[in-house]
């Protein structure tokens with residue numbers, strides 16, 4: 499829970515974040531100097547065209563990839579200064595992950611999948627919190643089922659519960675509804691939003707889907723590795739309008755203020 503921290507303090511920040519893959523003529527500047535604060539107890543969506551750097555930004559923030567320069571800070575910890583052991587510990591104990599492909603262990607039950615991160619970290623299960631999370635995702639009567647016996651939506655809800663059960667500082671979700679129909683997507687996104695409202699969770703989600711993005715408090719837009727747009731309290735219509743205006747003006751010329759007058763790139 500996050501109640502003891504001031505609401506204004508971001509849960510994660512990037513400053514001058516640059517990521518270059520490869521070198522020489524074939525070097526790709528996937529992130530080209532990103533400055534952003536991710537709000538504590540907020541749900542932030544990241545959008546942008548294919549190849550714009552969304553996954554790279556998320557991976558650098560989550561310690562899954564190392565920036566070339568600049569800083570990525572999560573809960574006051576500079577990710578770039580951590581060694582592999584520290585990064586593994588951070589990911590295991592302070593971060594939650596949800597991927598498009600569910601990534602459940604097929605031989606384990608739903609309950610065993612949910613508690614797996616705690617079991618690996620040898621952290622005792624907080625029964626009351628586990629019950630609250632299981633109930634919130636609506637899986638109480640499915641806990642003994644294996645992933646193969648669950649629908650895609652139910653499997654992703656297991657993955658959501660697994661990401662939340664250790665009370666992470668941030669849940670990073672990469673296209674969490676990419677494999678789901680619209681009904682299941684709505685359930686998963688509604689749950690993620692409620693985890694923010696009811697459990698004080700902070701969520702950062704990459705998505706291509708304007709409807710999915712509209713569940714967030716805020717949507718960031720990337721193009722060519724730069725932050726080019728930023729809107730608060732999105733609706734599918736405002737997200738689509740912003741995407742349209744960025745397409746018209748071109749990413750190199752669209753300042754965040756043009757995309758939305760309502761918030762700045764570093765507002766949380």
Ligand SMILES: Nc1ncnc2c1ncn2[C@@H]1O[C@H](COP(=O)(O)OP(=O)(O)OP(=O)(O)O)[C@@H](O)[C@H]1O
Nearest residue numbers: 519520526528546547548549550551552553554555
């Ligand atoms: N491991 C890598 N090696 C080389 N180039 C990479 C690597 N990972 C990403 N890139 C390149 O960096 C750029 C940004 O990629 P990234 O995956 O972050 O974009 P994205 O916005 O998440 O795209 P998508 O929506 O298609 O998933 C792309 O040009 C991509 O080809």
